[in-house]
Amino acid sequence: MNYRFQNLLGAPYRGGNAIVVNNTLLISPVGNRISVTDLVKSETITLPCQASSNISRIAASPDGVFLLAIDDNSRCLFINLPRRAVLHRINFKKPVASAKFSPDGSFIAVAAGKLVQVWRSPGFKKEFFPFELVKTFANCNDKVTALDWSPDSDYLLAGSKDLTVRLFCLKKLSGSHKPFMFLGHRDVIKGVFFGVEKKTKQVSRVYTVSRDGAIFTWNYTARDETPDEIPSPGTPEQTMEVDQTSNFKKRKSSDLISNEESSSMLHTVKWDLSKKDFFMQSPAKLTSCDYHRGLDIVVVGFSNGVFGLYQMPDFVCIHLLSISREKITTATFNDLGNWLTFGCARLGQLLVWEWKSESYILKQQGHYFDVNTLAYSPDSQLMATGADDNKIKVWTVSSGFSFVTFTEHTNAVTALHFMASNNTLLSASLDGTVRAWDLFRYRNFRTFTTPSSRQFVSLASDQSGEVICAGTLDSFEIFVWSMKTGKLLDVLSGHEGPVHGLMFSPTTAILASSSWDRSVRLWDVFNGKGSVETFTHTHDVLTVVYRPDGKQLACSTLDGQIHFWDPIDGLLMYTIEGRRDIAGGRLMSDRRTSANSTSGKCFTTLSYSADGNYILAGGSSKFICMYDVADQVLLRRFQITLNLSLDGVLDVLNSKNMTDAGALNLIDDDNSDIEDGVEQQTRVKPGYDLPGSMPNRGRPIVRTKCLRIAPTGRSWAAATTEGVLVYSMDDNFIFDPTDLDIDVTPEVVESALGENQPSRALILSLRLNEDELIKKCIVSITPVDIRAVVASVPFKYLNRLIMAFAELLENCPHLEFILRWCQELSKSHGHAIQQNSRNLLPALKSLQKAITRLHQDLGDTCASNEYLLRYLCSTSSKP
Template sequence: MKFSYKLNNLLGTVYKKGNLIFTPDGNSVISPVGNRITIFNLRNNKSTTLPIESRYNYEAVGLSPDGFTLLTVNEVGEANIISLISQTVVYRYQFKRKVRAVKFSPDGKHFAVCKENNVFVFKAPNSKNIQYNGFVMERVFHGAYDETTCLDWSSDSKILAVGSKDMATKLYPLDKWKNFRLCSLGSHTEGIVGCFFEEGSYDITTISRNGQLCIWESTVEPQDLIPLNEIPVNKKKKKNDDDEDDVNIADSIERTEEETVAALEQLEVNDTNNKENKMFYKRVAKHFVADEVRKNNRDALLTSAAYHKTLKILVTGYSTGEFFIHELPDVNQIHSLSISDEKIKSISLNDTGDWIALGCGGSGFLQFSGQLLVWEWQSETYIMKQQGHSSNMSCISYSGDGQMIVTGGEDGKVKLWNIHSGFCFVTFTEHTNAVSDVAISGAKRFVVSASYDGTVRTYDLKRYRNFRTFTSTKPVQFSCVSVDSSGEFVAAGGQDVFEICLWSVKTGRLLEVLAGHEGPVSSLTFSPIISNTTLVSVSWDKTLKTWDAIEKGSAHEAIELIADGTCVAYKPDGQEVAVATLDGQISVFHIKTAAQLYSIEGRNDLGSGRSDTDLITAKKTLQAKCFTSLCYSADGEYLLAGGHSKNVCIYYVKEALLLKKFEITQNHSLDAVDDFINRRKLTEFGNIALVEEREEKEGGKVQIKLPGVRKGDMASRVFKPEVRVYSLQFAPTGQHWAAATTEGLLVYSLNAGLVFDPWQLRIGITPEAVRNATREGNHIEALAMAMKLNEAALIQETIEKIPVKDIELVILDLTEDYIKRLILIISGFIDNSRHLEYYICWAQQILTLHLPKINVQQNLPALLSLEKSMIRKYEQLSKICDHNKYTLRYIERLGSLKKEIKQEEKMETESENESNADSDFETSQDV
């Protein structure tokens, strides 16, 4: 249980490609993020990532009308039906080809899939239709001449409209109807981007890639459709009915000319009625909605569209990053806005039509970037605006209380992320080159970032501004940075100049230049002990150096390493340091005696992976892999390591033992995931991945990286990024850890509610025994047994039945082992329970009675977890209190204003009465 970490959230990447969907309640947006699905709750301001991973990136997503079933299809045609209740994959299906669009019918009984030039209609699984196979095909339509691109269902789920690249929209019936005829709606000069039925009607609107908008009117209403089985069958006349035939012939002979003309007229009327009952479409309007965009950019294309059928609002997005809102059927422009430099790939409207979700994805050098916005068009405000780094995320750092993560990227940006919500709330853009390392002060006062632009910058976490910029006496590309435990000194190591610079945060002056390394300084860190300014650094010169620059200046002690040093990490107690080297080993040294304590051979644990364009085998590639990021756990017993691989390893330091290995991704859309190249790519001429395929209109579409380029290819290339862990760190609370990878910022956390993990369990300890002890008033024994069972619900039930007056006595009788676990339990209950004051009493008594006796260093994760919960609850309550305070002030002020207005009105009436009395007195005197 101690290492049962599961993926909790994916930060730093909000959208890549595919279509966005609002949930039926309109409060959440479902976004495909690579090979994972993230749900952004806009009401509660929180994001969650489903614990489901596909083998390739998702491209098409559909949600059932009840909001319980999610249909996802990746870029190679693998489809999954996901239950959003259990968050598991229920059914799987192989389309074996690329799928452009999927959509559920409004009644929830069917869903349609666009594949190549075909449309497949399946029965949708639901609670009434329980079956083993979730993909039961019902109809297939083959009418399109090119790839189908979009589809839409009529409001009664009887007719399906499908747009394709053949510049036509075709209508298909789900069942057979007497007065329905297959319709193909043309009038477009480019491929169809969107087709939309009207609410309660078969009228349809189509829009193409060049912005041509056509409005079509149907001659048949939904209630006018006649099922085929209701057609009256004409009975053939029998041969023996000679008498009737003779009578009819005689009647026809006796008809007059006037009767014959009247019969012919009636026949013409019947024919016209039959024609009107047949389904025909008439184009009533044609508009060009992209003309305004093309005034500034002639190459602008319409890339996405969405339509709200109730409000009759059409939203169109373009390759220039602009979107327009029009009102149909008059096509009056309501609003327009430019939100990005990249094209808008997906648009979605919520059920009420107030919020518009827009997804922008990058291409070429910006292929890692993704932008997700939710815009309220009536008030013209952002509900949500999130964007990841436009290039790889290179470094991360946790705050001291574990509530915040700082990330730096190769795009020169520094971002601050809230762990609880999963959103970025501040972005600093002062750096002009890639950010190489970030650090945060222990008191959570400021953030420090080092960059290859030759500067080290500090950012205030209260005013969110860059208040210090440190530079060296000569131009240096800083590759690493660290802050001491007191927050007074900042040190940074150079990559091209092999020196370490030391600055004072208060004055901003350069205090010392530490020279001694003969190669690039790859990593450095200060001692975590307060009032200890010892600094350790590793370099490519195969040395680990220990500095005490404040007292001894440039004097240092050197430890020879076997290979080039790539990373160094301090143990939380400040007695040991772990060093990762280029040969894949991790060495642990005692900081005072310089003796090597442990050695971990980790190269084979990294795991191999062969790129599509590699000319050597994965076994040979493994010899060049190493760990590039290390971090100790909060208690200092375990070591987290990652590097040039998709694996993250946790080691038990004392035994040099691998405890657990995490595979961060199975996404085959990335490179170097497998150990072998697919034989389909190996031809008689060699590896087909080494052959470039260029397309003029698509901007090159080169899939081979430039030789020697590992970070940030500035050319417009669409190569597959390689799987790698750039940086990782344990949270100070020990409850989760984060890794900056090619996929984004992955956060793994412990979920104690899903696993039975007892502690010192003995025979006779059962939930019934715990409840019996509680009923008898033996609260100490009941609490001890509940903690041994380690079930959160039972512990909470037991604690809440203890009277407030007995809290102090219960805590006094608990030993140190129980107190450590109780602190973690109480911190969790403070977050989730409404009995806030009750649990604060528990926390106060624990800290008052046991804090002087317990080992703070060993219990630091539990104490930090308690601090984190208290701070979060304080922030939540302070917002509520401020809101109530200002509301009361407003009401009080409003009441005083009304009182003043009444007094003024009273004074006016009194003055009027006095003036009237005076006038009456004067008139009486005159009389």
């Protein structure tokens, strides 16, 4: 019951700007969530907060503490990044094209439509109105597209679609004052930047970049004019005060203003266009750019996948390379300027590149199309995902990084299965092949095929790994191969519909299969007896799973029910009516009332917990349901997303949005991408999905395609429209009053430890079920007393004790000491553990996972030390 959102894997980068905080943290939007990648530790996390729709703009405070996330609906989240908590929310009313914190962190500039708004940045103190609007500039004639602050936070540059750049001053000026305008560009402004002198760190120039690939350099000089003189042609709206003008009379027009004066006089000086440069990438359009003040370098990205790095102000090309043939949607520097981050929304890819050494720091790419299937490795450390983009990715669950991608399949990957050895992965695809992958050498070492091409949608392997079975979509057959030889052994016929569910019994060699022909069949594969049992249903059967002990079978049907069968006696044990539990969310084009919205709702994927006490079910809904099997009751519902950019999230539709032509949100009445000179980017899905699953404007329908609970039972993952959602147990203390009385307190445990009563202290801490006390008691016991203390622990506390060992092995430096505990526990309670393995299975799997990880780490360390010692010995022997 105590599962919380942990991470989001496999979701592609779909757009928006990426930023680098504290020089090593890459922050990027992923749908309506935010992903944070540590480029040094190679770890990625996803913040638990969600926006109302896809996030389009993000900005971070200079110290990296606060994060601003703005979605497509102009709704903003103000987030405390270290605590991963949402502090405030605000709605900007107009679409936001750019947002930036001031260098001192006190203000936030927001480009909301034609307006430039300056807000006071909220802090750590509690405020009733956290966002205070300081100033609004309404001088632009079209949408504002780019912003930049001066180093002293007194001035603001704003580029607009009206082909101009304006210089705004935040200080209150006496008299009438209109912003200085930088004119001359012939296309939309994409970037504006203040340039500074390296020695004095004062503003000395301005760079303006337009979409047609032009970069203009502007310098300022002193004015030599009288109050009656006509203003400069480049600044028709510029007005100057008399006292400021009189001071400029004393100077010659060719003299430059000193840097000390420039910081407070940028709005009064004369700006001259000193240089025009062009990137020469026509007909490609400039789509993204960034500037590093310390290095005086500009990076630009184009719609043809080319990016350029230029040293300014001399406009010297350092690099001009091509990432792909698709539009570069974001390009940014880190704080030091040695790393470049590029994002391509069409490919769902983020790259971090070190331009000096020309090497990749990060190259991550999620599944661009929906993830169809996933599988946990037996030790729960790895997770494999397969999707409609024909790719298989293998992830390290703890770090959230994909370390290998297999691309040999030529059609959608529909099923995955880890072999018991933990080093072999099986995959089935619509391309008519079943492939075996070696996770040591990262290669496809065996391919299983059929005499005539078939589309495989389900996959299973027996416990020994000798036999591989796959169910088909078109011929309704089950094919059986030998793992050793790769030869086709048998073809199981009998189903009259697609075989979408296959699973071997965990304890016997019986294969269970489910089909759309409204039946579940059991097959004796090894003895060649064919179908030995058939369970008939009134509706199409969508999936089938075995309980981990093999004594129960669960299957879901098209009418939204889950049926539980006894596979030995062939009797129906329970039935759960889940249609109303899974109901929720209506399509934008849905004309049915909410009362009838349950029709068509059903579970398409099931997964038993490690102990078999509860089952997870997901399908064509925004909910994932957790049921208690014995009592057939709903324990909890998980809502997989709040993203209104997806279809099927809203429970109530607004009738005002319905017209004769359909829903207003589905009417494509703009050509923004074509207007920008870039091909419109829509997600076109393969033909595997049902017709109409991507209506009109390509809004994906929220649903769950695959569910898997980790063998340890500590986490579970769901392949959804948003990506692979990973939920794990909450590590916070949960008070469990089992076997408690008034004498069981933390003070009593401390006193038992002080009186040298280790057995009593450990049992009291286990009864209290407080994590820190249990670990303290374990560590305080001497190695000599371990055997006696373990023998005195009652069996009902073994599960909690084993979980404590697994957690200590993850963090505690006393490796041999904890392994000694595990050894004595196995000797003293080995028979009881074997007799009750089903209840202790999650804890034992967690302990196995921790020991396996430590074994791998120690093996790598010893191997590296061995070669180092050999090298030192060989060098020391030389004269």
